[in-house]
Amino acid sequence: MKVPDYYYLPGMEDNSSQNHNGQLDPSGGGNVSNKQNDDGNQRTQYSIPGILHFIQHEWAKFELERSQWEVERAELQARIAFLQGERKGQENVKSDLVRRIKMLEYALKQERAKFHKLKYGTELQQGDMKPPVFDDVVSDAKLEADAPFTSVSNISWRQGRQLLRQYLQEIGYADTILDVRSNRVRSLLGLNNNAEGEENLNNSSSPAVNGNESSNKRASETQGRRTPAKKTQPSSLTEAMILDTEAAVMANFEFLSPDVDMDDDDDMSDDLDDQQDDETDDVKTAKRKNKSLLMNEGLADDVDAEAEEVLNELNLLTESEDAQNELRASGGPPALGFAGSSRRPMGALGDDEGLDSSLGLGELAQLTVNNEAEAAYDISSSKEAYRKMWNAKYTLRSHFDGVRALAFHPTEPVLITASEDHTLKLWNLQKTVPAKKSASLDVEPLYTFRSHTGPVLCLAMSGTGENCYSGGLDGLIQCWSLPSPNIDPYDSFDPSVLTGSLVGHTDAVWGLSIHNQRMQLLSCGADGLVCLWSPQNKAPLLSTFTSPEDGQPTSVDFVHNETNQMVAAYNSSHCVIYDLETGKPVTRLETNQAENVTQDKQINRVVTHPTLPLTVTAHEDRHIRFFDNVSGKMVHSMVAHLDAVTSLAIDPNGLYLLSGSHDCSIRLWNLDNKTCVQEITAHRKKFDESIYDVAFHPSKPYIASAGADALAKVFV
Amino acid sequence: MKMADGVTMLRRNRPGTKAKDFCRWPDEPFEEMDSTLVVQQFIQQQICHDPMNVAQILTPPEGQDEGVWKYEHLRQFCLELNGLAVRLQAECHPETCTQMTATEQWIFLCAAHKTPKECPAIDYTRHTLDGAACLLNSNKYFPSRVSIKDSSVAKLGSVCRRVYRIFSHAYFHHRAIFDEFENTTYLCRRFTSFVIKYNLMSRDNLIVPILEDEAALQTESEA
Numbered sequence: 001m002k003v004p005d006y007y008y009l010p011g012m013e014d015n016s017s018q019n020h021n022g023q024l025d026p027s028g029g030g031n032v033s034n035k036q037n038d039d040g041n042q043r044t045q046y047s048i049p050g051i052l053h054f055i056q057h058e059w060a061k062f063e064l065e066r067s068q069w070e071v072e073r074a075e076l077q078a079r080i081a082f083l084q085g086e087r088k089g090q091e092n093v094k095s096d097l098v099r100r101i102k103m104l105e106y107a108l109k110q111e112r113a114k115f116h117k118l119k120y121g122t123e124l125q126q127g128d129m130k131p132p133v134f135d136d137v138v139s140d141a142k143l144e145a146d147a148p149f150t151s152v153s154n155i156s157w158r159q160g161r162q163l164l165r166q167y168l169q170e171i172g173y174a175d176t177i178l179d180v181r182s183n184r185v186r187s188l189l190g191l192n193n194n195a196e197g198e199e200n201l202n203n204s205s206s207p208a209v210n211g212n213e214s215s216n217k218r219a220s221e222t223q224g225r226r227t228p229a230k231k232t233q234p235s236s237l238t239e240a241m242i243l244d245t246e247a248a249v250m251a252n253f254e255f256l257s258p259d260v261d262m263d264d265d266d267d268m269s270d271d272l273d274d275q276q277d278d279e280t281d282d283v284k285t286a287k288r289k290n291k292s293l294l295m296n297e298g299l300a301d302d303v304d305a306e307a308e309e310v311l312n313e314l315n316l317l318t319e320s321e322d323a324q325n326e327l328r329a330s331g332g333p334p335a336l337g338f339a340g341s342s343r344r345p346m347g348a349l350g351d352d353e354g355l356d357s358s359l360g361l362g363e364l365a366q367l368t369v370n371n372e373a374e375a376a377y378d379i380s381s382s383k384e385a386y387r388k389m390w391n392a393k394y395t396l397r398s399h400f401d402g403v404r405a406l407a408f409h410p411t412e413p414v415l416i417t418a419s420e421d422h423t424l425k426l427w428n429l430q431k432t433v434p435a436k437k438s439a440s441l442d443v444e445p446l447y448t449f450r451s452h453t454g455p456v457l458c459l460a461m462s463g464t465g466e467n468c469y470s471g472g473l474d475g476l477i478q479c480w481s482l483p484s485p486n487i488d489p490y491d492s493f494d495p496s497v498l499t500g501s502l503v504g505h506t507d508a509v510w511g512l513s514i515h516n517q518r519m520q521l522l523s524c525g526a527d528g529l530v531c532l533w534s535p536q537n538k539a540p541l542l543s544t545f546t547s548p549e550d551g552q553p554t555s556v557d558f559v560h561n562e563t564n565q566m567v568a569a570y571n572s573s574h575c576v577i578y579d580l581e582t583g584k585p586v587t588r589l590e591t592n593q594a595e596n597v598t599q600d601k602q603i604n605r606v607v608t609h610p611t612l613p614l615t616v617t618a619h620e621d622r623h624i625r626f627f628d629n630v631s632g633k634m635v636h637s638m639v640a641h642l643d644a645v646t647s648l649a650i651d652p653n654g655l656y657l658l659s660g661s662h663d664c665s666i667r668l669w670n671l672d673n674k675t676c677v678q679e680i681t682a683h684r685k686k687f688d689e690s691i692y693d694v695a696f697h698p699s700k701p702y703i704a705s706a707g708a709d710a711l712a713k714v715f716v
Numbered sequence: 717m718k719m720a721d722g723v724t725m726l727r728r729n730r731p732g733t734k735a736k737d738f739c740r741w742p743d744e745p746f747e748e749m750d751s752t753l754v755v756q757q758f759i760q761q762q763i764c765h766d767p768m769n770v771a772q773i774l775t776p777p778e779g780q781d782e783g784v785w786k787y788e789h790l791r792q793f794c795l796e797l798n799g800l801a802v803r804l805q806a807e808c809h810p811e812t813c814t815q816m817t818a819t820e821q822w823i824f825l826c827a828a829h830k831t832p833k834e835c836p837a838i839d840y841t842r843h844t845l846d847g848a849a850c851l852l853n854s855n856k857y858f859p860s861r862v863s864i865k866d867s868s869v870a871k872l873g874s875v876c877r878r879v880y881r882i883f884s885h886a887y888f889h890h891r892a893i894f895d896e897f898e899n900t901t902y903l904c905r906r907f908t909s910f911v912i913k914y915n916l917m918s919r920d921n922l923i924v925p926i927l928e929d930e931a932a933l934q935t936e937s938e939a
Contacts, residue, residue, distance in 0.1 A: 400795040450801055526734040662728070687728065687751070
C-alpha cells in the first residue's frame with residue numbers, strides 16, 4: 001500500500017472527496033500530507049490524516065468507477081434493446097416477403113389460368129388453386145413476450161420525436177412549420193379522432209383476435225377512418241378481402257404505416273393487424289415501433305409530400321388521367337426537393353382495377369409515408385421489388401457540357417455517356433471515388449472516346465456489350481469497341497477502340513437503335529433519312545427510308561415483338577411503322593392532330609414494348625401516348641410532366657416506363673395502369689433544357705438519367 | 717426550331733434539329749438568365765456569336781465573381797481542346813512523338829499518374845484532358861459551379877500550364893493541324909489572352925508566338 005503516491009496525483013480529487021465528506025479542512029489536510037510527502041518519500045509515514053486521505057480517495061475512485069460501469073451497462077442495455085428491435089424488424093420483413101412470395105405464386109397461377117382460358121378456351125388444370133392460407137405461425141406465445149414493447153414504444157416515440165424536432169430546428173426548420181404541416185396532415189388524414197376512440201374501445205375488448213370478421217371490421221374501420229371521402233370502401237373492402245388475397249395484403253401493408261400525428265400508440269397497436277391471419281398484433285407493433293421511429297426522420301418532408309400526395313391521389317383516382325396529371329403536375333415536386341414523393345404501384349400484382357382504386361387513396365397516402373420511412377431506414381428499401389424506391393446512388397461528373405445520351409452495358413455495372421462536349425465516356429460503377437459525403441458516390445470515368453467533332457447526340461449499345469455506336473452533330477456514326485471495365489484510366493492510347501464509322505447521313509444524327517439478334521442498327525438524322533445498317537458488313541448501309549411529308553425523323557426503334565419492323569417518329573408528331581424488308585409503311589400510328597402540325601407536338605422519343613405490340617411516344621407537348629401496333633390506334637394519352645417529355649425507357653420486363661423531361665424530373669410509371677409510381681427530381685437546367693435521356697439497366701437494378709448540367713446520375 | 721410565340725422563347729435543341737440550327741437562338745442577356753449554369757451559357761453564347769472577338773468573350777459581365785468566371789472559361793477551353801485532340805489522334809503517333817516536347821528544351825512529364833511518367837505526346841494530351849476533366853469536375857475541389865473555394869483557385873493555374881503544353885506541342889510538331897484548328901476556333905489566341913489577363917501562368921511559359929503574329933498582322937495592316 002503506497003500511501004505517498006496518492007498525495008500528489010489526485011490532489012484535486014482528494015480535495016473534492018474531502019469536500020464531500022467535510023471531514024478535514026481541505027487545504028490544511030492537503031498541505032500537511034504534501035509536507036509529509038516531501039519529507040519522507042521513501043519511508044511510508046502513516047498519519048491519521050494521511051490514512052483518512054487515502055481511504056477517502058480510494059472510495060472516491062471506486063465510486064467513479066462504479067458510476068462508469070453503470071453508464072456502460074446502461075449503454076449496452078440500450079444497444080441490446082436496439083439490436084433486438086432490429087432483429088425483430090428483420091424477421092418481420094422476412095415473413096412479409098415470404099407471404100408476398102406466396103401471394104405472387106397464387107397470382108401467377110391465376111394469371112396462367114386466365115391466359116390458358118383465353119388462349120385455349122378451356123380451363124387449365126393446375127391443381128390446387130386456393131389462395132394461400134397463412135398459418136398463424138406467430139401465435140400467442142409471442143404475445144406476452146412482445147407486450148413490454150408496446151409501453152416502451154410510446155415513451156421512446158415521444159423522445160424520438162423531441163429529438164427530431166430539435167434536429168429539424170438545427171437545420172432551420174422552425175417549429176411553426178412543423179406544426180402547420182402536421183395540422184394539415186391531421187386534417188387530411190386523421191380527421192375522426194373521435195371515431196378512433198370508439199374503435200379503440202371495441203378493439204381493446206378483443207385484443208389479439210385474428211379471426212376474419214373482426215379483422216375485417218377493423219380493417220374497414222381504419223380504412224374508413226383514413227379515407228373519409230370514400231364511404232363505399234368498407235363494404236367493397238370486406239368483399240374484396242374475402243375474395244382476393246393480394247389486395248387484402250396490400251391493404252394490410254397500409255396498416256404498417258401509422259398516421260403520423262396520432263399519439264395513442266397502444267391503441268394503434270391494437271388496430272394494426274391483417275385480414276388473413278398473418279401476424280399477431282404485437283408483432284406488428286414491434287415492427288411499427290421501428291417504423292414509427294424511423295418514419296419520423298422523414299417527418300417534415302413526408303408530411304408535406306403526403307399532404308400533396310393525398311390531394312393528388314384523390315384526383316388521380318376519380319378523374320381521367322389528363323386532368324389528374326395536370327393537377328399533380330401543378331402540385332409540383334415537394335418543396336424540399338427531396339427524393340420525391342413515392343407512390344405505390346396500384347395493383348402491382350395485377351388485380352381488379354376497381355378494387356385497387358378504392359383502396360388507392362388511403363393505401364397510397366399511407367404508403368407514401370411508409371416508403372419514405374423505409375427509404376430512410378435503408379434496410380428494407382431495396383428488399384421488395386414492387387415497392388422499390390429509387391434513390392440516387394452515383395453521380396457521374398466529368399463531362400463539360402450536357403450529357404445527351406447514355407446506355408448501360410448488358411451485364412456489367414458499366415455505362416457509357418455521350419455528351420455535347422464531343423466525347424463519350426465509359427464508367428464503371430464499382431470504381432467510385434471516396435467522397436466526403438456519403439449520400440451519393442462519385443464515379444470517375446475509365447475511358448474517354450474522342451472522335452466526334454461535334455456534340456454527340458445519341459448512343460446505342462450492342463447486345464453483347466462489346467461494341468457501341470454513337471451518332472453526332474457531325475453526321476457520323478462512330479463504332480467503338482469497348483475497352484475492358486477494369487482498365488487503368490490513364491493508359492496508352494489505343495486507336496483500335498474506334499473500329500469504324502458509318503457515313504451516310506449528311507446532317508446531325510439524332511436517333512440510334514440497335515437490334516441485338518440481327519446485329520442491325522437504325523439511325524435517323526436531321527437530313528430526313530432513316531437508315532438501316534449492318535455494321536459488320538463491308539457495305540454497311542442496307543436501306544434508307546424517307547418520308548418527306550412527315551418532316552424530320554426524330555427517333556427510331558425496332559419493333560421488339562415482331563421481326564422486321566421498325567417504328568419511326570417525326571417532328572411533325574407523326575409516327576409510322578415500316579416493314580424493314582419491303583421498306584413500305586405498314587401502319588401509321590394515329591396521333592390525333594386535326595389542325596396544323598407544329599413542332600409543339602413533336603415526338604421526342606419513341607420506344608416499343610419488349611413483348612406487347614405497344615408503342616410509346618414522348619411528346620413536346622408534355623404528353624406520353626400509347627399506341628397499339630396492330631391497329632394503329634391510340635390506346636392511351638396522358639399528361640406526364642410539366643414540360644416537354646424528352647426521353648423514355650421501358651424496363652426489360654416490360655412492366656415499368658421511365659420518362660424524363662425538361663421540367664427536371666424523372667417519373668417512373670407502372671405500365672399496367674399508367675400511374676406514376678415515383679418521381680425523382682434531378683438535374684438542373686441549362687438554357688431551357690434539363691434531362692435528355694433515361695435508361696434502365698438490362699439486368700441489374702439500376703436506372704440512370706442524363707442531364708444538361710453535364711451530370712449523369714444512377715439510381716438504385 | 718425555336719418556338720417564337722411572342723411570349724416565351726424556348727432555347728432548346730430538339731431532336732431533328734439540323735446542324736446549322738444547333739444553338740441558333742437569339743442571345744439572352746446575362747441579367748435575364750436564371751439557371752445555375754448561367755456563366756457557361758453566357759460564355760458559349762458569346763463564342764457562338766463571334767469566335768474571333770477574344771476580348772469580348774473574355775470580358776466578364778458586371779458583378780460576376782472572378783473565380784467562377786475563370787473556372788467556367790477553363791471548362792470551355794478543355795471542351796474545345798477536344799477538337800484539337802481528335803485531330804492529333806490521327807497524326808500524332810507514339811512512334812513519331814515519343815515524348816511530350818515543344819521546343820528542344822523541355823520534356824514534359826504526365827502528371828496524371830501516381831509518379832510522373834514520360835508519356836508519348838498523344839497519351840500526354842489525352843491524359844491531361846482527362847485529368848483536367850476529373851479535377852474540374854471533382855466534388856472535392858469544385859463542389860459547386862456558382863462559387864469557387866479560394867483554395868481551389870490555385871488548381872486552375874496548374875491545369876492551365878499543362879493544357880498549354882498541348883498547344884505548344886501541336887504548334888511546333890504538327891503545324892498544319894495547329895493552323896487549321898486555330899483558324900476555325902481561335903482557341904490558342906483566346907487561351908493565351910486568358911492566362912495573361914488573369915495571370916494564371918508566367919509569361920515565360922507562353923512559347924507559342926501567337927500574339928506576336930497578331931500584333932505583326934496589325935502593324936502590317938496599319939502600315
